[in-house]
Amino acid sequence: MPPSEDPQEFREVLRQSKNIIAIAGAGLSAGSGIPTWRDTGGVWKTHNPATLATPAAFSADPIAVWRHYHEMRERALKAEPNPAHYALSLLCLPSYLATVAPSAKFTLITQNIDGLSIRALKKTVARSRGQAVAPGALDATVSLGSCVFEMHGRVLDTLCTACGHVEHNDASPLCPALANPVPQVTDTTLTVDDLPHCAHCGGLLRPGVVWFDELPRHSREIWGTVDEADLCLVIGTSSTVQPAVAYVHEVAEHGGKVAVFNTQRGDDDDESCTFLFLGPCEETLPRTLFDISVSQ
DSSP states (O other): OOOBOOHHHHHHHHHHOSEEEEEEOTHHHHTTTOOOSSSTTOHHHHSOHHHHSSHHHHHHOHHHHHHHHHHHHHHHHHOOOOHHHHHHHHHHSHHHHHHHSTTOEEEEEEOOOSOHHHHHHHHHHHHHTTOOOOTTOOOTTOOHHHHEEETTEEEEEEEETTTOOEEEOOOSSSSGGGGSOOOSSOOTTOOGGGSOBOTTTOOBEEEEEOOTTSOOTTHHHHHHHHHHOSEEEEESSOTTSTTHHHHHHHHHHTTOEEEEEESSOOTTHHHHOSEEEESOHHHHHHHHHHOOOOOO
């Protein structure tokens, strides 16, 4: 049977759900101007991940890696959360979640490294309390560690390769050397000493993201939520790409419902999902979850 495209039917399933998870991919932030990874024009269509997104690549050429991630940091700093981020942030508020799923708990598992989901949640919480938006302004009923898992880290974080210290840093640029445009030829004037270094021990910093050949963060906690989930929202990521495919299959195998929000149909969607809503998720997600139309 093909997946349903009926929002009312979906909302009834949402209302009856007890454990809801959302698995978000690059398509969630596409509406904020953050390039996707593998689609036409995506990051890995123009760059080879083996030369930029592995521990070996950083060891071989930390200058090239840092220049690439400096560009990604700049995009993340300039971007703003879009309506899909805010729709998910509402589900993180127990008081709001109770209006659409009275007996449910919600967990967002994001593969994105732009930090926009956390920014949206902070703004939503502050507004719900009638406060000005301020860094770290979180309601006591909302715990980032329990409702949002950033499994691939955050591009605005740094990780010390010597002492392991992780720190959020939204400076632009992180160091003077990264302020220069990327040259067309190899710049032999820069050295590793010009790159960002740890304020605690002086060690070389690297971007605080999970690279290929590294394990995703929070894996144990994520699998715990997946095992309990009776409704899985797949947002802006193909349900045939890891790790989404493993999570989706697990939910489906133990009888849970799966709702896909993506710009195109996946090869496995007819078999794996209960609901399918095609289109930009910044439009389809608010409309389907809350019957809110977003004007563009």
